[in-house]
Amino acid sequence: MVRASVVGAGMTKFGVHDSPLQELFGQAAFEAFDDAGVDPADIEAFYFGNAMGGQTENDTHLAPKLASHVGIAGVPAQRFEDACATSANAFKHAVEAVESGRHDVVLAGGVERCTPVTGKDTPEMTTIFASASHRQYEQPTGLTFPGVFALLTKRHMHEYGTTEEQLAEVAVKNHAHGQLNDRAHFGKQTSVEEVLEGPVVADPFRLMDCCPFSDGASAVVVVSEEKAAAFDRPVDVVGLGHATDVAPICDKHTPHATQAARDAAAQAYAQAGWDGSEVDFAEVHDCFTGAEVMASEAIGLIEDGQGGVAAAEGRTSLGGEIPINPSGGLKAKGHPIGATGTAQIVELTEQLRGIAGERQVPDATRAVAHNLGGDAATTLVTAMEARL
Numbered sequence: 001m002v003r004a005s006v007v008g009a010g011m012t013k014f015g016v017h018d019s020p021l022q023e024l025f026g027q028a029a030f031e032a033f034d035d036a037g038v039d040p041a042d043i044e045a046f047y048f049g050n051a052m053g054g055q056t057e058n059d060t061h062l063a064p065k066l067a068s069h070v071g072i073a074g075v076p077a078q079r080f081e082d083a084c085a086t087s088a089n090a091f092k093h094a095v096e097a098v099e100s101g102r103h104d105v106v107l108a109g110g111v112e113r114c115t116p117v118t119g120k121d122t123p124e125m126t127t128i129f130a131s132a133s134h135r136q137y138e139q140p141t142g143l144t145f146p147g148v149f150a151l152l153t154k155r156h157m158h159e160y161g162t163t164e165e166q167l168a169e170v171a172v173k174n175h176a177h178g179q180l181n182d183r184a185h186f187g188k189q190t191s192v193e194e195v196l197e198g199p200v201v202a203d204p205f206r207l208m209d210c211c212p213f214s215d216g217a218s219a220v221v222v223v224s225e226e227k228a229a230a231f232d233r234p235v236d237v238v239g240l241g242h243a244t245d246v247a248p249i250c251d252k253h254t255p256h257a258t259q260a261a262r263d264a265a266a267q268a269y270a271q272a273g274w275d276g277s278e279v280d281f282a283e284v285h286d287c288f289t290g291a292e293v294m295a296s297e298a299i300g301l302i303e304d305g306q307g308g309v310a311a312a313e314g315r316t317s318l319g320g321e322i323p324i325n326p327s328g329g330l331k332a333k334g335h336p337i338g339a340t341g342t343a344q345i346v347e348l349t350e351q352l353r354g355i356a357g358e359r360q361v362p363d364a365t366r367a368v369a370h371n372l373g374g375d376a377a378t379t380l381v382t383a384m385e386a387r388l
Contacts, residue, residue, distance in 0.1 A: 002098070002099055002101065002224050002225040002226065003099070003224075003225040003228075003236055003237070003238070004094075004095040004098040004099050004222050004223070004224065004225070004236075004237045005222070005223055005224075005225065005228035005231075005234035005235060005236045005237065005387070006220050006221065006222055006234065006235045006237065006345060006349045006384070007035075007036045007038075007221050007222075007223050007227075007228060007231040007232075007233075007234045007235075008032040008033060008034075008035040008036025008037070008038065008220060008221035008231075009031075009032055009035055009218075009219070009220050009221075009345070009346040009349040009350060010027075010028045010029065010030070010031025010032035010033075010034070010035055010218070010219050010220075010346070011028050011031070011183060011216065011217065011218035011219070011339070011342075011343050011346045012024060012027045012028050012183070012216045012217050012218075013182070013183045013184075013185075013216065014183060014184060014185045014214045014215070014216035014333055014334030014335075014336055014339075014343075015115075015185045015214060015215065015216070015334060016115045016116075016117060016214075016215055017113060017115075017117065017215040017216065018117055020059075021050065021053055021057070021059055021062065021065075021066070021111050021112075021113065022062075022065055022066055022069040023069070024111050024113070024215065024216070024217045025048070025066050025069070025070070025109065025110075025111035025217040025219070026066075026069050026070050027217060028109055028111070028217035028218050028219040028339075029066075029070040029107060029109060029217075029219040030070065031219070032107070032109070032219040032220055032221050033070075033221065035221075036221040036223075036231060037231070037232075038105065038221060040070060040071035040072045041071075041072075042105050043072045043075055043105055043106065043107045043221075044075055044103040044104060044105050044106060045075050045076045045077070045094070045097055045102075045103045045106045045107075046063065046066075046067050046072055046075055046076070046077040046078070046106070046107045046108075047077075047078050047080065047090040047091070047093045047094045047097070047106065047107075047108045048062075048063065048066060048077075048078075048079060048080070048087065048090050048107075048108065048109050048110055048111070048219075048338075049079070049080045049081070049082070049086030049087030049088075049089065049090040049109070049110035049111075049338040049339070049341060049342070050062050050079055050081070050086065050110060050111055050112060050338040051081050051082075051083055051084070051086045051112060051132075051337040051338045052112065052114070052128055052129075052131075052337060052338070053112070053113075053338075055128045055131065056113065056114070056118040056119075056120055056125070056128060057113065057118050057119075062079050063077035063078055063079045064077060066111070070107075072107065078090075078093070080093070082373045082374075082378050083132035083337070083373030083374040083378065084132075084285065084287065084335070084337050084340060084341075084371065084372060084373045084374070085285075085341060085371045085372055085373030085374075085378045085379065085380055086110055086337060086338045086340075086341060086373065087108070087109060087110025087218065087338055087339060087340065087341035087342040087343075088340075088341025088342070088344070088345075088369070088371035088380040088382070089242070089341070089378075089380060090108050090109070090110060090341070090342070091108045091220065091222070091341060091342050091345055091380075091382070092240055092242055092380055092382075093108075094106040094107070094108035094220075094222045095108075095222055095237050095240055096240075098222055098223065098224045101224075103224075104223060104224045104226070104227050105221065105222075105223050105224075105227060106221070106222045106223075107219060107220075107221055107222075108219065108220055108222055108342055109217065109218055109219030109220065109339070109342045110217065110218055110219075110336075110338035110339040110340070110341060110342050110343075111216070111217035111218075111336070111338055111339055112214075112215065112216070112217075112336040112337045112338035112339050113215040113336070114213040114214055114215060114335075114336055114337060115213050115214065115215050117215065122213070125213055126144050126145075127144075129144065129145055129337075130143070130144045130145065132145075132373065132374045132375075133145070133148065133248070133374065133375060134247050134248035134249075134375075136248075137248040137250065138248050138249065138375070143249075145287070145375070146201045146202040146205055146210060146288065147202045148249055148375045149202075149205070149287065149288040149290055149291050149375075150201075150202035150203060150204060150205050150288075150290070151249060151255070152249070152255050152256055152258070152290065152291075152294065152375075152376065153167070153204060153205070153256075153288070153289075153290025153291075153293070153294070154203070154204060155255050155256040156256035156290065156293065156294055157204065159256055159305065160256075160304070160305035160306075160308075161305075162290075162293060162305075162307070162308040163308060164196060164204050165192060165196070165312070166293070166308030166309065166311055166312045167195075167204060167205075167209055167289040167290055167293065167308065168192040168195035168196055168208070168209070168289070169192060169308070169311040169312045170209075170286065170289040170292050170293060170308075170311045170316075170331070171190060171195050171208045171209055171289050171331055172189075172190055172191060172192055172195065173311060173314075173316060173317050173324075173325075174286060174292075174325050174328050174329045174331040174332045175188060175189055175190045175328070175331070175332045176189060176317070176318075177317075177318060177325060177326050177327065177328045177329070177332065177359055178327075178328025178329075178331070178332025178333055179328075179332075180318075180326075180328075180357070180358040180359040181327050181328050181332075181333060181359060183333070184327070184328040184332050184333040184334065185212055185214045185216075185332065185333060185334030186212065186328070186332045186333075186334070187332075188332075190208055194208065195208040195209065204290070205288055205289070205290070209288055209289040209290070210287075210288055210331075211286065211287050211288065211329075211330040211331050211334070211335045212334055212335065213335070214334030214335050214336045215336050216334060216336035216339045216343070217336070217339050218339045218340075218342040218343040218345075218346050219342060220342055220345050220346060220349065222237075228387075233353045233387070234387050235348070235349045235352045235353065235384055235385070235386060235387065236384065236385045236386075236387055237382065237383070237384055238271060238272040238273070238383050238384065238385050239267070239268035239269060239270070239271035239272035239381075239382070239383030240267070240268055240271065240380070240381075240382055240383070241263070241264030241265055241266065241267030241268035241269075241271075241379075241380065241381040241382075242264055242267070242378075242379075242380045242381075243259075243260040243261075243263035243264040243267065243378075243379055244260055244377055244378055244379075245258070245259045245260035245376055245377045245378075245379070246259075246377070247374065247375060247377040248375065249375045255376075256294060257294075257298065257304075258294045258295065258298045258372070258376045258379070259298075260372070260376060260377065260378065260379035261294075261295055261298035261299055261370060261372065261376070261379040261381065262298045262299075263379075264370075264379045264380055264381040265298065265299040265300055265368070265370070265381045267381070268368065268381040268382060268383045269300070269383065271383070272366075272383040272385070274366060274383075275300055276299055276300025276301045276368070277300065278366055279300075279301060279322065279366055279367060279368050280322075280323075280361055280363070280364040280365060280366050280367055281322065281323040281324070281326055281351060281361040281364055281367050282296075282299070282301055282322070282323075282324050282325075282367060282368045282369070282370065283324075283325055283326075283327060283329070283344040283347050283348060283367070283368075283369045283370070284296060284299070284324055284325060284329070284369075284370040285330065285340075285370055285371050285372045286325055286329040286330050286331045287330050287335060287372075289331070291372070291376075292307070292311075292324065292325065292329065292331075293307035293308050293311065294307065294376075295307075295370050295372070296310065296316065296322075296324055298370075299368060299370050299381055301316075301322050301324065302315075302316070302322070310322075318359060318361065323361050326347070326351065326356065326359045326360075326361055327343075327344075327347040327359070340371060341369075341371040341380065344369035344370075344371055344382075345369060345382065345384075347369075348367045348368075348369055348382070348384045349384070351364050351367060352364055352365065352367060352384060352385070352386040353386070354386075364386070365385060365386045365388065366383070366384075366385050366386075367383075367384050367385075368381055368382065368383050368384070369381070369382045369384075
């Protein structure tokens with residue numbers, strides 16, 4: 001098996017976009033082509049994520065449409081849907097296609113429009129998002145994802161004493177990081193007091209504990225080890241983990257532990273030959289502030305029960321012991337569902353190349369991305385290294 005590397009990365013600004021899905025994805029794909037220095041004719045396969053285009057915009061069978069739009073019609077093209085982990089799974093398959101020797105140059109990415117430009121308002125979008133929850137046991141109760149992650153977080157608070165103030169510190173940190181990212185949905189700084197004064201969405205979450213609905217696209221060019229030597233600044237994919245947890249939420253044995261993340265991280269670290277103690281920074285799935293706290297522990301960056309404490313102490317901020325979400329995370333960068341997974345890979349690539357600007361983590365050589373879907377039932381963890 002050969003190693004895979006990312007040699008090109010592109011993404012749009014996350015926010016509100018009027019462009020159709022094809023055009024939005026094209027912006028990210030062509031930026032990735034230009035960054036890598038490849039032509040569309042060089043691409044041998046295409047894997048991409050879109051979670052909800054059929055429900056939100058009556059737009060399905062997207063693989064050939066997007067392939068045609070970016071000039072790669074004719075190659076194998078496949079759409080993936082794994083809720084919020086959609087394009088992380090597309091990236092995983094791109095990496096595996098290269099590692100297996102099946103293809104040498106692959107495009108992976110994702111696109112989604114989740115704001116009212118789709119014609120759907122917040123209640124409608126919340127209902128569509130909830131389709132990723134359990135059809136028989138969760139949806140009939142009216143449980144949507146703020147409630148799902150509120151339940152997981154409340155259990156974490158019960159087990160470890162995590163506080164609402166500590167959750168608010170996560171929001172403050174990620175908004176501070178988002179101010180340094182010109183592609184982030186929100187550049188607005190906030191404070192613990194402002195977070196705690198916000199309206200309750202699902203106890204313990206207030207408005208600023210929750211990520212926004214966003215539109216956006218991201219894309220990366222993945223190549224084989226042999227091909228990578230011909231490119232400037234390749235970033236190596238050294239570990240990939242993919243695991244699932246029990247669904248529905250009521251059947252999870254230790255819901256606050258987010259077991260799929262622990263299993264996926266163990267797989268990724270075993271392949272990489274290092275673990276969370278050797279990571280320089282991470283992008284984790286902070287759809288809610290409590291989700292970041294649990295993820296930081298599950299993938300071995302912070303000891304169990306100390307995720308909230310670490311955020312409050314500044315250990316997970318830029319300049320801290322282990323920066324988490326230097327991009328601003330889903331909380332501030334935004335969360336266009338199908339684009340989020342590969343957007344994390346874009347951030348890892350830019351950081352490990354040392355080109356992340358004001359939010360650069362100094363001397364970063366090892367990083368992980370954690371992307372989950374549904375009620376933490378699907379998780380992918382990617383380990384990447386700078387090529388020195």
